[in-house]
Amino acid sequence: MERWDVVVIGGGLSGLTAAVYLAKQGLRTLVLEQSSRWGGRGATDEREGSLFNIGPHALSNQGQGRKILQELGLDPDAGEVVLGGRLVTQSGVHGLPVSALELLKTTAFSFREKIELARVMGKVSKAVPEASMQLTLAEWVEQNARHENVRKFLYALFRLGSYSNAPTRVSAGVCLRQFQVGGGGVRYLHGGWQAMVDSLADKARSAGAVLRTEQKVIAISGTHPEMKVVLADGREIATQHIVAAINPQVAHQLTGAVPNSHLAKVCKRLIPVLGAALDVSLRRLPDPNTDFALHLDRPYYYSNHSSVARLTRDDRHVVLHLFKYLSPDDTPDAARDRAELEGFLDLLQPGWKNEVITSRFLPRIAVTYGLQTVERVGSHEPENVVPDIPGLFLAGDWTVCDAMLADAAFVSGKETAQRILSVAIL
Ligand SMILES: Cc1cc2nc3c(=O)[nH]c(=O)nc-3n(C[C@H](O)[C@H](O)[C@H](O)COP(=O)(O)OP(=O)(O)OC[C@H]3O[C@@H](n4cnc5c(N)ncnc54)[C@H](O)[C@@H]3O)c2cc1C
Numbered sequence: 001m002e003r004w005d006v007v008v009i010g011g012g013l014s015g016l017t018a019a020v021y022l023a024k025q026g027l028r029t030l031v032l033e034q035s036s037r038w039g040g041r042g043a044t045d046e047r048e049g050s051l052f053n054i055g056p057h058a059l060s061n062q063g064q065g066r067k068i069l070q071e072l073g074l075d076p077d078a079g080e081v082v083l084g085g086r087l088v089t090q091s092g093v094h095g096l097p098v099s100a101l102e103l104l105k106t107t108a109f110s111f112r113e114k115i116e117l118a119r120v121m122g123k124v125s126k127a128v129p130e131a132s133m134q135l136t137l138a139e140w141v142e143q144n145a146r147h148e149n150v151r152k153f154l155y156a157l158f159r160l161g162s163y164s165n166a167p168t169r170v171s172a173g174v175c176l177r178q179f180q181v182g183g184g185g186v187r188y189l190h191g192g193w194q195a196m197v198d199s200l201a202d203k204a205r206s207a208g209a210v211l212r213t214e215q216k217v218i219a220i221s222g223t224h225p226e227m228k229v230v231l232a233d234g235r236e237i238a239t240q241h242i243v244a245a246i247n248p249q250v251a252h253q254l255t256g257a258v259p260n261s262h263l264a265k266v267c268k269r270l271i272p273v274l275g276a277a278l279d280v281s282l283r284r285l286p287d288p289n290t291d292f293a294l295h296l297d298r299p300y301y302y303s304n305h306s307s308v309a310r311l312t313r314d315d316r317h318v319v320l321h322l323f324k325y326l327s328p329d330d331t332p333d334a335a336r337d338r339a340e341l342e343g344f345l346d347l348l349q350p351g352w353k354n355e356v357i358t359s360r361f362l363p364r365i366a367v368t369y370g371l372q373t374v375e376r377v378g379s380h381e382p383e384n385v386v387p388d389i390p391g392l393f394l395a396g397d398w399t400v401c402d403a404m405l406a407d408a409a410f411v412s413g414k415e416t417a418q419r420i421l422s423v424a425i426l
């Protein structure tokens with residue numbers, strides 16, 4: 001049986017990040033990925049000359065993910081997103097108020113609403129997030145805004161930053177922190193997120209890690225230092241430590257789905273953040289002046305990612321991402337959600353259907369497996385250890401609360417590696 005110091009299960013951003021830090025310190029590290037390519041939800045698909053990330057993906061300029069990448073000597077080639085666009089309301093399409101001047105000009109709000117919005121936006125930018133960790137977003141918004149339209153706009157902005165549509169559960173402090181991180185700007189990556197993923201995989205290899213695709217893990221057993229990973233083809237691999245950089249339900253299954261175990265409790269507690277994504281490539285944009293839009297009353301997002309990133313073989317083609325932020329209380333209805341997103345696109349880009357090269361609809365994709373609720377944020381237990389299985393560690397965007405989305409995946413990979421390094425006998 002082959003033997004390793006660490007086996008990392010999952011070759012998404014968190015698993016690859018963990019592998020780089022572990023291998024750099026000399027631990028014999030093996031990464032096993034079930035699919036034929038790296039990146040998980042951060043991967044990119046090529047469709048008829050256009051690159052589709054899995055739904056809309058933007059990297060924060062000032063997020064912890066980019067800092068970790070830079071620490072590893074990586075800075076993905078990207079186009080800077082220029083703020084601005086449209087705000088759709090029941091009364092029509094208006095300017096999106098992203099600056100004081102745009103707020104003055106927009107027809108979406110009354111004069112009184114504009115005054116309140118200007119005041120609240122100042123608060124959002126300057127608030128100390130830690131002071132509002134134990135408030136829900138709905139409580140914070142109700143305390144700080146009186147006009148219904150101002151409240152709706154705040155919800156739209158916080159959906160954009162956090163991808164979540166659960167204001168009565170998500171922590172306000174987490175949303176404020178995410179908004180402030182986003183204030184430093186975001187970037188769409190040239191070549192899609194796959195370019196970043198592949199450079200991270202190369203970094204792991206050059207640090208000495210061994211990376212294997214098409215290796216589905218079906219079971220984990222043992223405890224440190226005698227642990228075992230079983231693959232779908234029946235092979236077994238021995239290791240001292242395991243990093244499960246996969247989703248919590250799969251980690252629970254791999255460990256035998258033991259009722260009342262730590263992972264069983266984690267699975268019960270976590271609320272996934274879900275969305276419906278419509279990815280579209282067009283021969284040309286019917287309205288070239290509309291690159292970005294949000295809806296005030298409905299949880300919709302639209303953005304032309306090829307406005308700043310190189311995503312198409314033919315420069316005239318465009319890649320659009322539309323997204324519906326699903327609420328945990330929504331009844332799933334793929335046909336309804338697709339029709340809603342197509343209707344939103346009809347409004348923004350009339351005639352787009354005549355220009356379609358290809359499209360893809362993902363009806364129910366998990367943006368992250370763990371909504372950062374008030375209860376989760378308030379618990380100070382480390383989320384990357386499994387107390388009842390010494391030697392098993394967790395990584396993934398759902399295992400940390402001090403960052404969100406891909407930033408959380410990078411942070412979790414690094415923190416989990418550091419935790420293993422602090423106990424490993426080199
Ligand atoms: C629609 C959408 C939009 C998003 N937009 C943004 C954004 O704008 N900005 C941002 O920062 N983040 C965004 N994210 C979040 C970001 O993509 C994720 O946080 C990040 O990619 C998660 O990485 P991960 O390593 O935690 O998990 P994953 O990417 O899920 O990686 C887990 C890996 O484990 C593998 N695996 C699972 N089971 C097994 C097994 N049994 N054996 C072997 N391998 C296994 C999977 O194949 C996968 O490759 C978005 C996500 C989605 C879905």
